Amino acid sequence: MFKNYLKIAWRNLSKNKGYTIINVGGLAIGMAVTLIIGLWINDELSHNDYFTHKNQIAQVFQSQTFNGETGTGPAIPRPLEKALRESYMDNFQHLVMSSWNTSQYLKYKETSISRTGNFMQREAPDMLDLNILKGEKDGVREINSIMLCESTAKALFGDEDPIGKTVKVNSQYDMMVTAVYEDIPFNNSFNDTEFIMPWDKYVSVNEWIKNAEDQWGNNSFQMFVQISDNTSFESVTAKILKVKQELNENSKEFNAELFLFPMQDWHLRGRFENGQQVGGRIKYVWLFGIIGAFVLLLACINFMNLSTARSEKRAKEVGIRKSIGSQRSQLINQFLGESFVVVLLAFLIAVVIVVLALNGFNELARKDIDFPWSSVGFWAASLGFVLFTALLAGSYPALYLSSFRPVEVLKGTFKAGKHSGLPRKILVVLQFTVSVAFIIGTVIVMQQINYAKNRPIGYDKEGLIQIPTMSxxxxxxxxxxxxxxxxxxxxxxxxxxxxxxxxxxxxxxxxxxxxxxxxxxxxxxxxxxxxxxxxxxxxxxxxxxxxxxxxxxxxxxxxxxxxxxxxxxxxxxxxxx
Structure with a gap:
């Protein structure tokens, strides 16, 4: 029976090519937009999934109050490390001091490149669970060692084995390559950490860092931690609040407070106002999710309107099928089958559109999203997406067309009821309302973008070049x-x-x-x-x-x-x- 439904659906679509092109094309564009938005949302929600211990990793944040307003950020004083290690280490599996991400010149023989990375303590590779391709995971235990990501090692050494080779950093000191780790994917923190060097080296080559060992008022550093299995971020934060007295020794007026900011919140919920976490990029996830849903709804409404507008051409078909014994449920299944065929064709075209548009979208959105060809979860979700869309788009036409009375249709006396056109009118009004809202929103957004691009910035950026001089x-x-x-x-x-x-x-x-x-x-x-x-x-x-x-x-x-x-x-x- 299902096979017959598909055959009839295909014949109807083939017979009415203009209708099919408009219907399938409209659905395809709507589904393509929804798919791209869905891929973007998935990329946002999966941020930092690369890290095995994501749910246990946090960064130590600090809030300080200035003139009644509280500011929050990751800058912490160096003595905090000693205080936490001596009194609270039972709460942590790993505690890692780190420099800020910085550019360095790396040179091997005649090859010289600029890369960004961090000086970190030796526990960092374990905490981040880096995938070591060559060498040893404990690669920064020695003061003159360096770990390179795969792409950096390739750029410096080509096909040579980098392990044991010496790299000159900033024409200042020699570092021996002890490990090569897999590049951290784009949608993760530390993705621009293209090398890791020992924290002890950072201290030894910078006198001001040595002097900061006992300076509680010098907030020039950052710290990452992995909490123990038997605890939580909230409980550890409550314990380390006791460090407040030492922290405020030289800055009592700022009322400084420490807390652990979980890795799972870094990307989507990283905004603070007056000391309180108030969200962040998560609002854009919700916004674009709603936009995607409305775009798909518009495409489905368009399908419904086109299907019901052709009701007179399908009336005799319905009358004949009912007169020879077809049940209404069978007719509903037939029309839903037609809807499924249309949606399936639209989905296949939408996939092609997405694949062709993905590079441009990545450039616009500053993403590195690949089409998930090999993802079973994606195709399972896509099947559910197709079935849901087919049901949403085809339900009203199926119920409407299957309700025709065969006697009136075959006698030619069939007339639509007084209020039969009301649902379609409501759909049209809704369609135009949402479309106009989208157009107005797009115009406003474009005006804001143009303002941001062209607003006075206090200096002349034309012809201005910035050159880092770390060497x-x-x-x-x-x-x-x-x-x-x-x-x-x-x-x-x-x-x-x-x-x-x-x-x-x-x-x-x-x-x-x-x-x-x-x-x-x-x-x-x-x-x-x-x-x-x-x-x-x-x-x-x-x-x-x-x-x-x-x-x-x-x-x-x-x-x-x-x-x-x-x-x-x-x-x-x-x-x-």
Whole structure:
């Protein structure tokens, strides 16, 4: 019987090619959009699934209060490690101090590349359960060892075995390759960790880090932990709150508090407001999920309307089939079978559309989503998706067409009831309402995007190039480089900075100025620059003047932006200390 339903469905579709193209095409486009959104949502929800211990890994976060407003972030002081190891290690399987992700120049023979990675303690590979392809998992136990991801090892060594080879880092020190690990997939934290070097090396080559060993007020580090099997993030957080007294020894006014921020929340629920977790990207998952559902609904409504609009052409067919004994349930099954064939064809076309559009979508969404050809779960979900869509799109036409009375149809006296067109009118109104809402939403979003792209940013980004200078080869050679570049005519101006233009790498407090209110707390972003910085970025100086090489006293000068002046409550700040 089912085979006959499919044959009849196929004959009807083949006979009415124009109707079929419109119906299948409309459904295919709607399903393609829904599929792409579904793949994006799955990618978002599966973030960090690569890590075996995802449900036990957390980062230590800290909240501090400034002038009644609480800020939250991952920056912690170095002495915290010692305090946790000495008194609370029973709650942790692993505790790992880490640098911030940083770019380094790696050189082997004549090959020199720039890669990003971390200095981490030796427990990091175990905590992250890295897939070691060559070498040993405990690859950063020695101070001069380095672990490379597969792509970095390939770029440096080609087909050579990298284990035991020496890599020069920043033309400063030699590191021996002890392990090669599998590249961490794109939709995971640490995916840009292309090398791991020992934390002890980081400490040994930076005097300021050595000095920070007892500085509770120096929040320049980050810490990752894996909690024990018999505990929870909440219980461990409650225990480490006891460290608060030591943490606040040098910063009592900030009322600092520590807590564990689980890895499972890093990506989707990483937003904090006034010390409270308030969500994050999860709202976009819900938003796009709703959009996908409405797009599919529009496609199904279009199918329903087209099917019911052809009711007169199918009326005689229904009348004859009923007159020779067909039950209404059989007719419903037939029409649902036709709906299934249409939806199945639409799904196959939608798959082709998605495959062709996926590269462009990845570029737009900054993703690395592959079509899950080999995923049994995907195809099982797709089958359910097809059946659900077929039922949703075909239910109303099936019920409507199967309700015709055979006597009236065959006599030619069949007329639709007074309110028979009401459901279709409701569907059309709903379809146009949702469509108009989508159009308005799209226009608003495009306006916001254009505003964000073209809004004033305080400097001229046209022709501006930023070059990281981590290598020792650059140190002490800025003046020479600047003279050479400007003399070449290719560069108008050149300057140095302790942080990128688009990032904040350092905050400072403890400033004193005339008129500072009693008890006023400040935490200002701070960047050290050369005298040419403002000119290089074409910053607009609204009061006073830029730094100048002609004034040696400028070594003790500071430039404030308008926000800082307003925040500090300064009036006529030029020349004041």
């Amino acid at each position: 020792q080869d650059f140190q002490g050679k800025f003046e020479l480089m600047r003279d050479e570049f400007i003399a070449s005519g290719a560069v108008v101006e050149m300057s140095t900075s302790s942080a990128p233009t688009t990032n904040i790498w350092s905050n400072r407090s403890g400033f004193v100025w005339e008129g500072k209110p009693e008890g006023f707390q400040e935490d200002l972003a701070w960047t050290e620059v050369s005298p040419e910085y403002a000119k290089s970025l074409n910053l607009k100086i609204v009061q006073g003047r830029d730094f100048s090489r002609e004034f040696p006293s400028d070594s003790n000068a500071v430039l404030l932006n308008e926000t800082a002046v307003k925040y500090m409550g300064l009036e006529n700040p030029i020349g004041k200390f």
